[in-house]
Amino acid sequence: MERGRPAFGPPGDAEEQAAVADIMAQAFAMPLADSTAWVEKAGLANLRVLREKGTVTATALPIPMGQWFGGRRVAMAGIGGVGVAPSARGAGAATRLMQHTLQELRSLGFPLSVLYPATQPLYRRAGYEQAGARFEIRVQAHRLDFNERTLQVRPVSPADLPAVQELYRRYASTRQGYLDRGPYVWDRVFHPRSETAYGYVVEGAQGLEGYVWLVRRRKVDLLQEIFLTDYVVSTPTAARRLLRFLGDHRSLAQEVVWTGGPMDPLLLLLREQTYQVKLLFHWMMRVLDVPAALESRGYPAGVSGTLHLHVEDDLFPENRGTFTLEVSGGTGHVQRGGGGLMSLDVRALAPLYTGFLTPEALRSVGALVADDATVRLAATLFSGASPALPDMF
Ligand SMILES: CC(C)(COP(=O)(O)OP(=O)(O)OC[C@H]1O[C@@H](n2cnc3c(N)ncnc32)[C@H](O)[C@@H]1OP(=O)(O)O)[C@@H](O)C(=O)NCCC(=O)NCCS
16 A cells, blocks of 8 residues: 555546656657646546555556457457656566556456557566567558549548448458457547548448548658558448549658558559558567457367367466367367366467467477477467557557
């Protein structure tokens, strides 16, 4: 307990709220006015602070959402805004903050947590490991010369939002690792920090077939870059119409930029490879609840088998020991016990779970121990597209 308050919890008063804004301003080199606005937007009840010797030394923002794996939504808590007061750094504050945060998230029933790391050892110590990627896709605007105008593109109206979010949900549910966005991430699509995003929809006779939110960034002289905070197209015609619409910016816009997986399907429509794809980040995942995580994701239909796991976890004793994962009909059932034929730390379970690394690859660097037959079975159960997510949080 600190001054009658627990060592960990939401900021208790205006003084602690100001301390969070100060830590954020210094951690992320942003003006105090911006970090104060961020704290207000995040909401006091959602923020978490660590109190040491009567002062707030560290802060984090858990963000409730979901993530799609094997066509099913798994509850996931994103972590953003991890910061430690400069004078309190290097003394384990961030490590303690993460332990408290993970304990709370597990007790709330989140099987997974995901974050973008500024440094990996801190998060590895808390049980996270690399589990997917975020790429930047940069396309030359003058090569988007598609002759497709049969569908209408018009500015979005508030009445379109339910259909927009439904288009996203249907698209994201088929993509390995995409978010079931909560309000926090949707807000970053519609209102990116210090920029203005404009939304447009692609409309056909039966309703919306796509949408895009874009920011126009001024570069040298009058030249521009068009950054998409989000787009979805649900038909091939809408895909070509969207590219035409983006190409219509080419008098001043040199490049159109967005984020996503290693191979965006839109790139297949381009005549030449007039684009660049660059890795921005590998995101990290923490499996908080081994049985719940394994049971809530989907598995390839038509595949069946029983995988025997032996898991180590420094933080959560409930995750330790042997489990069997029995997969059939696209669903997994977990029971305690079994032969423990595949031995791994909970950290290595994250890239196995998402399909970021094959069991063979994990074994080759010593992240798991298993015989060949077990490795082959696990490779089948956890196969799927390369996990990616376009959103930053
Ligand atoms: C990164 C940060 C949160 C670490 O806080 P901290 O309380 O000093 O961290 P801890 O003392 O718990 O250290 C945990 C591990 O993190 C790593 N770490 C700590 N400070 C680091 C730094 N400045 N740079 C790189 N790695 C660092 C170290 O591996 C450390 O373990 P070690 O001391 O055994 O090597 C803090 O330096 C900070 O607020 N930085 C600016 C904002 C930021 O980067 N936030 C993270 C966003 S994901």
